[in-house]
């Protein structure tokens with residue numbers, strides 16, 4: 001039964017129509033309605049009197065001298081931890097003015113981070129104001145915001161999406177843009193700003209923190225680790241939010257496709273999964289579902305595999321399965337795969353140069369600029385892939401991997417390979433590929449219990465860090481394999497996660513993407529089992545995300561394996 005949104009407010013508050021949000025006109029399902037009042041447990045340290053203590057001085061992930069030059073005010077500052085304060089009652093702080101922004105792609109749980117910040121301010125800094133910048137960092141630059149109230153926030157609690165304030169991919173980069181950001185925080189008299197984003201956005205958060213500090217401005221900046229890709233992590237930040245939910249959604253869909261494959265017995269499903277460069281999502285989905293083939297970009301790169309060898313590897317599995325009487329299967333491909341194949345990398349690099357400096361004419365004169373080996377590779381690629389490789393680059397000059405249909409390309413290439421094998425009697429079945437791209441479907445699902453709770457704690461912790469005057473830290477919640485009551489809360493110095501890259505003759509700070517480690521526990525577990533999954537049908541169908549019941553709080557394998565809590 002669908003329930004009109006107006007009824008949401010019967011248990012939520014007394015909003016005046018003016019303060020209603022974009023969700024006012026929407027209709028909620030029973031599950032959505034039930035999730036609104038899902039209780040969110042807090043780590044014990046946040047429920048009792050606590051104080052914020054500093055850890056040892058921090059360093060940098062690489063090139064410390066360069067990072068020190070780029071962040072003269074913040075470099076070396078300690079991380080912070082919230083610890084029980086046995087000396088007394090919960091300290092009430094003065095009211096604060098805080099801004100919050102969502103940056104980059106959607107990830108389940110973003111609304112709960114904002115709810116966490118909001119509730120912290122309500123509970124500990126009465127009379128505070130929380131401004132939500134609309135549409136990502138552009139909202140800061142253009143000073144476009146909404147004042148968040150209990151009624152405004154309520155319909156978004158435990159719900160997917162970023163539509164409470166929406167997101168964007170603009171960057172605050174140029175001196176003019178920094179100036180605009182300064183003007184906004186001065187105009188709103190902000191004590192603090194929370195940037196909820198991925199590696200680039202948190203790098204940007206640190207630059208803003210440095211800029212404000214260097215000008216003796218009072219605005220502090222705290223980051224929060226967001227991205228379904230799972231590639232923003234370090235010892236203190238064990239996982240980015242959204243990864244858990246997105247993987248569970250994709251794993252459900254993969255499990256369904258597996259049963260379809262087994263039922264019809266005639267299709268090979270090639271499933272491309274989001275995750276940009278890193279293959280964490282693909283690896284986690286493999287651990288959850290046991291597909292016949294899983295390509296891991298980082299391994300393909302380490303082994304310097306070619307398109308031909310990837311194709312042969314898949315064709316070999318198809319042939320072995322045919323011998324066993326299975327003319328069907330499921331193959332997982334990370335969306336960044338294409339960018340990991342050294343020969344394709346070379347082709348992309350040459351195309352980037354051509355696209356940046358030449359007119360790409362219909363007659364194809366520009367192709368003469370490609371080296372012979374790249375031209376040869378370009379010509380054997382399916383037409384659609386050639387066109388996708390020529391599409392507009394993202395603001396960082398990278399190919400937009402989400403737009404390249406690698407799964408379709410591999411189907412065509414495997415088909416050609418199998419035809420050749422047919423001619424020499426090595427294969428005698430009919431190969432039928434079905435292509436899928438699971439990407440956007442996983443970014444706005446209702447957050448799993450883990451993501452809902454984790455995000456709320458990240459937001460609550462960010463509030464505590466701002467109240468205690470911290471800046472340039474990323475909200476960090478740890479000990480995640482333990483019950484929530486034992487989770488740790490604190491902040492990690494953003495400069496400690498930074499390295500530099502040389503771009504256009506200058507050092508540029510970057511938080512290094514955490515890629516799949518081939519000697520890490522998740523990959524090792526997968527590698528030890530993939531041979532069996534290829535030939536025998538060990539498909540697992542995890543089913544939809546559970547919000548109640550015995551497995552509702554189950555956490556993804558990657559996190560548990562990395563924390564040593566699963567073997």
Ligand code: FBP
Pocket residue numbers: 103104105106107198226227228229274275276335401402443
């Ligand atoms: P973030 O890195 O901003 O979290 O975005 C992740 C992601 O979902 C990638 O997995 C995907 O490649 C990309 O965004 C798609 O971008 P867009 O939303 O611009 O199509």
